[in-house]
Amino acid sequence: MDYEALAEAMGDLDEDTMTDMLNEVMSEDKSHAPEAMEACQKGMDIIGQRFEEGEYFVGDLIYAGELMTKAVDILKDGLVSGGSGENAAVPMVLCTVKDDLHDIGKNIVRSMLEANGFNVIDLGIDVAPETVVEAVKKNNVKIVALSGVLTLAIDSMKKTVEALKAAGLDDVKVIIGGAPVSEEACKEVGADEWAHSPQKTVDVCKAWAGI
Ligand code: B12
Numbered sequence: 001m002d003y004e005a006l007a008e009a010m011g012d013l014d015e016d017t018m019t020d021m022l023n024e025v026m027s028e029d030k031s032h033a034p035e036a037m038e039a040c041q042k043g044m045d046i047i048g049q050r051f052e053e054g055e056y057f058v059g060d061l062i063y064a065g066e067l068m069t070k071a072v073d074i075l076k077d078g079l080v081s082g083g084s085g086e087n088a089a090v091p092m093v094l095c096t097v098k099d100d101l102h103d104i105g106k107n108i109v110r111s112m113l114e115a116n117g118f119n120v121i122d123l124g125i126d127v128a129p130e131t132v133v134e135a136v137k138k139n140n141v142k143i144v145a146l147s148g149v150l151t152l153a154i155d156s157m158k159k160t161v162e163a164l165k166a167a168g169l170d171d172v173k174v175i176i177g178g179a180p181v182s183e184e185a186c187k188e189v190g191a192d193e194w195a196h197s198p199q200k201t202v203d204v205c206k207a208w209a210g211i
Contacts, residue, residue: 001025001032003039010043010071011050013063018043022074033078034199037108040071068104076111079198089119090209092143093135095127097156102149105178109145112198117211129156129163136169143208145201146191148178154185161190173208177201 001024009017018040025036047064050056072079092113096106103125110120121139123131136144144164146157157176164172175193176186186194195201 001028001036003035006036006039007042007046010040010064010067011046013047013060013067015067015070018067018071019074022071026074026078030078033075037071037075037079040068044068065104069107072104072108072111079108079112079115089117090143090205090211091119091121091139091141092145092205092209093121093123093132093139093141094145094147095123095132096125096147096149097153097160098126098128099156100148100150100153101125102178103147105149106147109147109177109198109201112202113145113205116202116206118205118209129160132160133163133167133169136164136172137167142172143205144172144174145205146174146176148176148180151180153178154180154189157185157189157191165190175201175204 001021006018006021009021022036025032044064047056047060051061094106094110094113096103106122106125110122113120121135121141123135132144135141146160148154148157161174164174173193174191175195176189176191177195179196181194181196183194193204195204
């Protein structure tokens with residue numbers, strides 16, 4: 001498989017070529033799904049760049065979102081790692097933080113967590129810190145995963161962690177993820193862990209849950 005060409009097809013918003021290539025990956029060898037996913041993300045970077053340069057518009061971003069959702073759908077079966085269906089589902093909260101409406105990355109992370117034995121309470125997008133606190137209390141959750149793609153999401157993540165601490169929920173572990181997240185951002189936010197890859201998220205959450 002020519003992953004460069006796949007990234008380019010995504011970057012060009014060429015749905016037919018992208019779909020054909022992804023179906024080919026899945027029919028040949030599902031274990032290559034992560035590489036195909038990575039290529040699609042590279043394609044998303046091309047799209048972001050073209051948007052910044054004024055070549056693409058918001059309508060193109062919306063279409064890109066639909067293409068990425070379709071890509072995840074096709075690749076899904078090849079993205080789950082090992083699974084642990086025999087464990088009772090561990091509850092955890094996941095959401096995209098306040099003022100951020102991006103949810104494609106969050107949805108990928110949710111699929112992988114669910115496939116690995118978590119009962120993911122997905123609060124959706126643009127979620128206020130108080131909503132996270134309420135959900136954690138109501139469901140007696142010990143793990144929270146926060147997603148954000150906008151630079152300003154870091155501030156919302158920080159406010160969410162502060163709200164959890166202010167509510168006395170100090171024993172709740174928080175992992176943050178998404179494009180602007182880094183070691184430095186993790187420290188600033190006061191989170192316990194950070195990740196870009198959904199696989200790392202799964203590993204960290206499993207270790208926290210003891211599964
Ligand atoms: C699709 C898209 C949209 C779609 C979103 C559709 C949807 N349902 O999500 C729409 C059209 C709605 C949109 C809107 C906007 N967007 Co937009 N969008 C994108 C685009 C092209 C792709 C994002 C994406 O889905 N990537 C693919 C996913 C799979 O990657 P990901 O989210 O990073 O997730 C991965 C990891 O980060 C990680 N991960 C994600 N979440 C989590 C969570 C945890 C806990 C963990 C551990 C890991 C993890 O796992 C994922 C899989 O590997 C990006 C460009 C880019 N290169 O990212 C711009 C981009 C993010 N958008 C941008 C902008 C500016 C906007 C708008 C302000 C545009 C406008 N003028 O209106 C609005 C903002 C709306 C808002 N308030 O949120 C900028 C952000 C700039 C910045 N740094 O702040 C970008 C970077 C484009 C650019 N280069 O300018 N956008």
